[in-house]
Amino acid sequence: MRSHQGKDHTSEACLQSIAAIRDTLYVLSGKWKLPIIVALSNGPQRFKDLQRSLEEITPKILSKELKELEMNDFVTRTVYATSPVTVEYALTKYSETLDSIIEKMR
Amino acid sequence: MRSHQGKDHTSEACLQSIAAIRDTLYVLSGKWKLPIIVALSNGPQRFKDLQRSLEEITPKILSKELKELEMNDFVTRTVYATSPVTVEYALTKYSETLDSIIEKMR
DNA sequence: GATACCAGTATCCAAAAGGATACTACACGC
DNA sequence: GCGTGTAGTATCCTTTTGGATACTGGTATC
Numbered sequence: 001m002r003s004h005q006g007k008d009h010t011s012e013a014c015l016q017s018i019a020a021i022r023d024t025l026y027v028l029s030g031k032w033k034l035p036i037i038v039a040l041s042n043g044p045q046r047f048k049d050l051q052r053s054l055e056e057i058t059p060k061i062l063s064k065e066l067k068e069l070e071m072n073d074f075v076t077r078t079v080y081a082t083s084p085v086t087v088e089y090a091l092t093k094y095s096e097t098l099d100s101i102i103e104k105m106r
Numbered sequence: 107m108r109s110h111q112g113k114d115h116t117s118e119a120c121l122q123s124i125a126a127i128r129d130t131l132y133v134l135s136g137k138w139k140l141p142i143i144v145a146l147s148n149g150p151q152r153f154k155d156l157q158r159s160l161e162e163i164t165p166k167i168l169s170k171e172l173k174e175l176e177m178n179d180f181v182t183r184t185v186y187a188t189s190p191v192t193v194e195y196a197l198t199k200y201s202e203t204l205d206s207i208i209e210k211m212r
Numbered sequence: 213g214a215t216a217c218c219a220g221t222a223t224c225c226a227a228a229a230g231g232a233t234a235c236t237a238c239a240c241g242c
Numbered sequence: 243g244c245g246t247g248t249a250g251t252a253t254c255c256t257t258t259t260g261g262a263t264a265c266t267g268g269t270a271t272c
Binding site: 221230 | 243244248249252257259263264268269271
């Protein structure tokens with residue numbers, strides 16, 4: 001194979017590209033993923049804090065979205081054994097790869 | 107966004123950013139929008155050609171997606187008064203703004 | 213006149229996404 | 243033991259999305 005840049009339109013290369021793009025899209029799509037990422041971009045937050053930042057999100061959905069973001073390595077979940085246990089969610093370093101994409105979209 | 111931490115977070119600016127991002131996401135999301143754009147990136151195609159390129163897409167869905175892409179100024183629809191009328195779909199110049207985003211995702 | 217191609221539309225249906233509401237389980241203060 | 247706060251889960255429901263199947267109306271071909 002030749003260079004992977006630009007318009008090397010072998011069908012395998014194309015299919016791979018589409019798969020990669022679809023993966024990225026999958027992570028960003030949905031009503032809440034981006035707002036969550038934005039909310040966390042100001043620093044780590046706990047579950048209840050996020051719920052308050054994103055008014056109107058129900059705990060069930062917040063929970064689901066956070067799990068997915070965690071599985072995709074965009075956020076970390078840390079449990080602290082404080083008085084009432086607190087759980088902190090934070091963006092990972094890997095999530096910074098989204099920044100340039102998000103900036104382009106703006 | 108993360109680049110201007112702390113100070114620059116007027117809520118209006120943030121909301122605008124999110125709106126812009128959501129619009130972009132809206133255009134790209136869904137199962138077929140990207141494949142259609144990729145298919146058209148090799149040159150204009152007619153309805154039936156697209157249907158064959160994107161095996162398994164039903165005409166109803168292809169029709170709907172094309173309408174949305176047209177409304178968002180990413181494709182043009184041109185009707186030719188040939189023997190059996192042919193309709194050609196092509197990417198617009200504006201759609202090139204997606205290229206850098208798509209490349210980033212890859 | 214039957215068949216086939218083109219560009220769709222119409223009707224009905226299944227799966228996925230999103231959400232409202234209520235609940236659990238634990239700890240603290242009073 | 244009652245109310246408050248934490249981090250969720252469970253159940254049910256609505257909306258959105260995607261799709262299967264069949265059909266229309268036009269032209270051309272056999």
